[in-house]
Amino acid sequence: MTRENIFKRYQVSFDSKTLQHIFTDTLIIGSGVAGLSAAIHAAKGGSVLVVTKTAINENCTEHAQGGIAAKLSRNDSFKRHIDDTLKTGQGICDDEIVSGVIREGPKRVKELISWGAKFDKENGKLVFTKEGGHSRPRILRARGDSTGKEVEETLINVVKRNPQIRVFEHTFALDLLVSKNTCDGIIAWRSREGKILIWAKQTILASGGCGQVYRETTNPEMTTGDGIAMAYRAGVKLQDLEFVQFHPTTLYVAGAERVLISETVRGEGGVLRNKYGELFMSKYHPGAELAPRDIVSRSIVHEIRRTDHTHVYLDVRHISKEKLRTRFPKIKKLCASFGINITRQLIPVHPSAHYMIGGVKVDQNGRTSMKNLYACGEVSCTGLHGANRLGSNSLLEGLVFGYRTGSMAGMELGVKKEDLPPRSFEEPSKSYSYSELDLEDLKNSLKSLMWRSVGIEREGKHLKEAIRNIKHWSKYIISNEFSSPLGWEIQNMLTVSLLISSAAFMRCETRGVHYRLDHPGTDDKHWKKHIIVYNGKYGFVR
Numbered sequence: 108m109t110r111e112n113i114f115k116r117y118q119v120s121f122d123s124k125t126l127q128h129i130f131t132d133t134l135i136i137g138s139g140v141a142g143l144s145a146a147i148h149a150a151k152g153g154s155v156l157v158v159t160k161t162a163i164n165e166n167c168t169e170h171a172q173g174g175i176a177a178k179l180s181r182n183d184s185f186k187r188h189i190d191d192t193l194k195t196g197q198g199i200c201d202d203e204i205v206s207g208v209i210r211e212g213p214k215r216v217k218e219l220i221s222w223g224a225k226f227d228k229e230n231g232k233l234v235f236t237k238e239g240g241h242s243r244p245r246i247l248r249a250r251g252d253s254t255g256k257e258v259e260e261t262l263i264n265v266v267k268r269n270p271q272i273r274v275f276e277h278t279f280a281l282d283l284l285v286s287k288n289t290c291d292g293i294i295a296w297r298s299r300e301g302k303i304l305i306w307a308k309q310t311i312l313a314s315g316g317c318g319q320v321y322r323e324t325t326n327p328e329m330t331t332g333d334g335i336a337m338a339y340r341a342g343v344k345l346q347d348l349e350f351v352q353f354h355p356t357t358l359y360v361a362g363a364e365r366v367l368i369s370e371t372v373r374g375e376g377g378v379l380r381n382k383y384g385e386l387f388m389s390k391y392h393p394g395a396e397l398a399p400r401d402i403v404s405r406s407i408v409h410e411i412r413r414t415d416h417t418h419v420y421l422d423v424r425h426i427s428k429e430k431l432r433t434r435f436p437k438i439k440k441l442c443a444s445f446g447i448n449i450t451r452q453l454i455p456v457h458p459s460a461h462y463m464i465g466g467v468k469v470d471q472n473g474r475t476s477m478k479n480l481y482a483c484g485e486v487s488c489t490g491l492h493g494a495n496r497l498g499s500n501s502l503l504e505g506l507v508f509g510y511r512t513g514s515m516a517g518m519e520l521g522v523k524k525e526d527l528p529p530r531s532f533e534e535p536s537k538s539y540s541y542s543e544l545d546l547e548d549l550k551n552s553l554k555s556l557m558w559r560s561v562g563i564e565r566e567g568k569h570l571k572e573a574i575r576n577i578k579h580w581s582k583y584i585i586s587n588e589f590s591s592p593l594g595w596e597i598q599n600m601l602t603v604s605l606l607i608s609s610a611a612f613m614r615c616e617t618r619g620v621h622y623r624l625d626h627p628g629t630d631d632k633h634w635k636k637h638i639i640v641y642n643g644k645y646g647f648v649r
């Protein structure tokens with residue numbers, strides 16, 4: 108099926124002559140670590156408007172637990188952090204990006220500290236934790252296991268104090284306004300005003316990932332891949348969409364949200380046990396519990412299958428009560444709310460979709476393939492993570508690329524002085540003849556399909572079947588016109604799911620987080636390269 112008969116250019120019909128127009132120098136879509144960092148730096152060059160589809164602090168950043176990886180300890184070195192990142196990325200990281208981000212990281216973390224962020228200290232000194240794949244303890248944390256909250260609150264405080272920055276909460280970005288491969292802003296929707304046009308000299312996509320396309324995910328509800336889908340509809344280049352990272356340990360209690368049990372729990376000595384209470388990780392990898400995430404996730408899946416059970420267990424009973432109380436207050440409280448006393452009982456865990464490694468392809472300054480459009484944070488693909496992300500490198504990437512894109516956008520404003528002429532845009536409405544659609548049912552079916560067929564273990568025949576199903580659903584959902592976020596989000600989820608499945612089907616090898624049962628080996632000769640997609644066309648770059 109070609110792009111034309113599945114994907115529309117715009118999600119909604121509109122006529123620019125009849126809508127409210129809003130103007131800003133820099134527009135930022137998203138208020139997580141990447142978007143707010145970008146806003147602070149872009150504001151040095153002009154006015155900034157941040158739009159975010161829910162409340163300002165409802166995002167993945169707010170949920171991040173473990174911490175930020177940065178070389179700040181004397182016992183660490185840039186080289187070690189770079190080597191760990193490259194090793195985890197399995198041959199397809201961008202070496203220059205890795206080196207640049209890791210060397211710039213400490214500067215950005217210190218800047219955050221200068222803005223008031225408080226990272227945990229012992230005897231007046233920052234403490235560093237170790238996570239899987241890290242050869243040194245280098246993870247900074249805050250409030251024990253609420254690092255993201257500290258980062259987000261710090262950035263919100265800086266943003267709120269800056270008169271150059273406006274924030275529109277509960278504003279859903281629908282589509283990029285584009286003419287001649289140049290981004291002029293977006294069409295958005297607010298519940299009170301309806302559709303509005305926001306014109307911007309520079310637009311920065313910082314809309315996060317797409318974990319919600321999977322039934323089991325650590326990501327909050329808003330993570331529906333809108334930015335990736337929006338960029339795709341506009342013809343922007345995307346890269347590496349087959350690489351979805353699954354976190355090994357999320358709480359597995361029927362009816363409960365799949366809340367993440369941070370990797371730092373294993374970093375502090377937590378061990379995994381199967382249904383029979385046996386330790387099993389050292390059987391799969393010499394790093395045991397601290398092996399890279401993809402290995403731990405797959406080992407858990409094997410063990411679940413081998414023991415014919417639904418989950419495995421995380422055991423922290425041997426860690427002192429005091430340490431559990433101070434290091435993991437959030438996790439302790441959460442488990443207690445389900446009747447699990449972690450000082451005495453095992454924690455049931457299972458892997459879940461966690462992080463989108465691929466996304467909008469950007470250069471070292473966060474520029475996309477479209478003029479006046481930048482991307483940063485999880486929506487982007489910088490090349491830092493390659494085929495697998497080293498834990499705690501994503502908050503770091505959000506800070507560094509938030510800074511870079513914001514600074515670049517701010518600088519560009521100084522160069523281009525001309526005003527924004529609102530262009531005339533029109534997307535005609537179409538009439539549809541579908542009977543009542545049960546969108547929640549469709550959403551659940553899609554999430555189950557993605558989990559079953561495009562999850563931790565993949566196989567050509569199941570991927571093919573998934574693509575066929577998604578295309579079928581897309582035919583009547585994507586061509587339809589909806590008038591509220593649920594419909595738009597499902598359209599975006601279908602788009603992103605199709606892109607993930609298609610890239611996963613194409614990559615006939617196993618690399619990093621992409622595991623093909625029918626192609627279990629890594630094939631450097633044919634596949635040490637990236638899959639790029641735009642305008643319905645696929646290409647490869649080394």
Ligand SMILES: Cc1cc2nc3c(=O)[nH]c(=O)nc-3n(C[C@H](O)[C@H](O)[C@H](O)COP(=O)(O)OP(=O)(O)OC[C@H]3O[C@@H](n4cnc5c(N)ncnc54)[C@H](O)[C@@H]3O)c2cc1C
Pocket residue numbers: 136137138139140141142158159160161163165166167168169170171172173174175176254255278279280281313314315316325326327329333334367461462483484485486498499500501502503505
């Ligand atoms: C439970 C959990 C724990 C994690 N722990 C860690 C950790 O310890 N260390 C680490 O480095 N990483 C961690 N990660 C990953 C990390 O948190 C994310 O990758 C990072 O926070 C992404 O930041 P972001 O700014 O790109 O996106 P987000 O923080 O997700 O923000 C995206 C923003 O975009 C907005 N948005 C999306 N679509 C639209 C739309 N259509 N219109 C308007 N606005 C829109 C959202 O409202 C939101 O404000 C964790 C992730 C999760 C889910």
